[in-house]
Amino acid sequence: MVIWLKWLIEKIIILLQGVKIRQNNAILYEKQIRIVYFIFLDRVWVWIKSANTWNEAGIFG
Numbered sequence: 001m002v003i004w005l006k007w008l009i010e011k012i013i014i015l016l017q018g019v020k021i022r023q024n025n026a027i028l029y030e031k032q033i034r035i036v037y038f039i040f041l042d043r044v045w046v047w048i049k050s051a052n053t054w055n056e057a058g059i060f061g
Contacts, residue, residue, distance in 0.1 A: 004043050004047075008036075008040055008043070011036050011039075012036070015029070015032055015033065015036060
């Protein structure tokens, strides 16, 4: 959980830096967001599926 969350934050930082570098290339940036968003949803789904209960998933503490 913590490891992939760190990974996700790093990817978001890279994407945010990409905004500054490639403001003219909006199409490429859009594709990158879609890819990261898809990976994020996939990880969340695996994480939820692998937890036996919502409580074990840490959602309610």
